[in-house]
Amino acid sequence: MRAGRDWLKGPEPWSRRVLAGDLTIAGVLALLGLGADELSNSSGPKMLLGALAVVALVLLRRRLPAATLVLGAAASAFLPAVFLVTIVLGWSAGRRIVGVGRALVAFVLAFLASVGLTLVDQWALMRPLLTVVFTTLLFLAATVMPGLASRYWHQRRTLLSALQERNDRLVRERTMVAGQARLRERQRIAQDMHDSLGHQLALISVHTGALEVDPSLTDRQREAVGVLRQASVAAMHELREVVGILRDGVEAPAPAEEAQPAARGVAGIAGIVEAARAAGTDVRLGTAGRPRPLVAACDHAAYRIVQEALTNAYKHAPGAAIAVELRYEDDSLVVEIANGPAAERGSGEVVSGGQGLTGLRERARLVGGMVHAGATEDGGFRVAGVLPYGTEPAGLVEEVPDDFGQRSQARALALRGAPKAAPPMDWAALDRELAVPVRSRAGGVAMGCGIAVAAVVLLVIVLGAGAVLLLGSANKAMISREDYDAVHVGEFEQDVRKRLPDGDSVLTSGMERKGPPQPEGADCFALLSAEDSRMTTDTVFRFCFRDGKLVEKQAYEVEQ
The missing domain is CATH 3.30.565.10 (Histidine kinase-like ATPase, C-terminal domain)
Known part of the structure; x- marks a missing residue:
């Protein structure tokens, strides 16, 4: 059971929501198909077969898009209920058939099946050329156009997805390169600071330490030198911390044997104030x-x-x-x-x-x-x-322009208050910042509505053209009861045909063979009554000629 369901859904994920949507589409199309069967006076078994065919084609279209397209086009020639489902099958096949060649073959086979089987089914009632033209127009409107629209929409989504993926990769690579460049520059600056400032501060610390124990200094001078030595030691600690941050992105721990710097917060303000007072300020x-x-x-x-x-x-x-x-x-x-x-004016240059x-x-x-x-x-x-x-x-925010005019924000580390184990770059946060929707729901709905409107307009044009053709055929196929009564047996064929329409219409095709037996050797044609036609039957006037004269005229009822 599960294996059959997995085969049925194919490579696409088939959630409960998707299954419910497919069943809803199948139910709506089956109900509309039953209405079409009712209008065409189809039998009960034929209506049931049409409903089952609609449900089966809708559920199988994901797994077998080409096969369901051909089968749906073929079944629409015999089952009126299947005609509406060809719109859904065309949309599905245009999106899911891989390769232009395979899609072209599938649509051509569906067209041939639709036209060929319609000719077989309607051969006795319609002219072949008119059948081919009308069926072709319906196939283009109901199957080809949804298929082309679906293929364009799917290819556009695929292209945008590929471009977005490439764009994200380029932005990540650019950010990585920029991060590596910044890291190298920070390491260079850290090395320069360590080599230059560290050396100078070490000299200051050594000399002030030697002066502090010099017996020739007074207590006041020795106190001032001690302040200088403590300041140089604190400066060395801060320099080591800054160098560690520049090099590694984390604070560098001081050796355990060295004195720790004063607390760098509000609590440490009193310490620097006392140090300033000790220096005489x-x-x-x-x-x-x-x-x-x-x-x-x-x-x-x-x-x-x-x-x-x-x-x-x-x-x-x-x-x-x-x-x-x-x-x-x-x-x-x-x-x-x-x-x-x-x-007082200070001596020397202020640095x-x-x-x-x-x-x-x-x-x-x-x-x-x-x-x-x-x-x-x-x-x-x-x-x-x-x-x-x-x-x-x-957090510090750096904007990196990408190749498509967008801006991706990469969050750098926070300040010195950040956790000591924080990494130099958070790729998960970067991916979330770079996540841009491939398409907006409003844009997809607008495109779908535009395609639906275009398909409806084309279908209305086709139906309008068909109505115009039927109206023109009706003028050539109908006469009144008075015109029928005015024609008498024995009149010359040429005179009778001048007063009557030629009967060359799809509405009268085959009508002359549905009444009483024709006279032997006679050439007959049929016309419809303009007044006596009903919803289920038509009144037919038949005229038969032999040897240039009207030898028989008949009026009879034919079921539609």
Whole structure:
């Protein structure tokens, strides 16, 4: 049972939803087919056979698209109920038959089966040429056009899917190449920093350590040298950490025997303020409000703001008093550092990279805060930062243009507060960012509606052409009862034919043979009554000629 079901559904996934949809389509088409059978006065067994054929063809179309197309076209010649299902079979075959040659062969065989069997079934009632033309138009409208539309739609989806897959692969490869290039550049920068700054800081640490034990120094000088040595050691620790982040993307652990740097958060601000006081700078620290904990990134940003502001005050306003204030507001922490004008002009050139305040603003922005810096009215300088309590650090976003004008966002690592074991690149997140729908549902519905409207318009044109042909044939095939009574046996054939239509119509084909036996050796033709025709029967007027004269005329009823 299961093996038969697997064979029936073929290579496509056949869920309960798909099965329910197929059964619904089969049921609707079977009901419409029963209505067509009722209009054509089909017998009960023929109606049952047509309904079963519709259900079987709809369920088998996924597994055997070419075979069901040919069988459906052949069955539509004898079973009116199967005609509507050829639309579904044409759509399915156009999508599922692999290869243009195989699809062409399947549609040609279906056309030949439809036309040939229709000729066999209607040979006694219709003219062959008219049958071929009308059947061809119906086949084009009901089978070929849905097949072409389905094939175009499926090929377009396949092409878009292939292009999207290639685009995703190119973007991932480009991102990987860019990541490797950044990693190489970071390693180069890390090596340069280690070789240059590390060497200079090591020299400072060694010389200050030697000076600290020099007996010729006073206690004040020895204290100042100790501060310098501690600053150089802390700078070496920070340099090692930065180098580790640049090289590996994670913080580099310090050796166990070395002293750990001071806490880099709000708790560490008091330490750098005390270090500044020990160096002889007038620094005051004030706190307002109830202290509240901050997330790691905001806590670290507060420490860096105070550190950078103090460094700027040392360089640009030596000897000036500095006030550091921490205000715990309802929704944020305000860090304010203000200094007065320089007490004395510093000697020597001030070394500054000009990027300190810019870096502070960027650091605050990444955690959802802001930094303001500017001169005060008394000639001093003020730096103020506003940092939220609970905002997580925002990830750095890099936009990489792809080959199709789209933008794929690749999330880089967070700031220093990220977990130590975080990888340098999250490919799963990158794939989710790159996931773009192949097609929109609205676009597919619009295309399907357009195809359906086009098919209906073509079918209406075909039916209209057929109605026009039938109307023209009716004018050549009908006379009134008065015209029939006006014709008398014994009149010359030439005179009778002048007064009557020629009877060359599909409506009267074969009618002359359905009445009483024809006179021997006579040539007869039949016309329909314009008044006496009913829903189930037609009144036929037959005229028979022999030796150039009318030898018999008959009026009889024929079932439709």
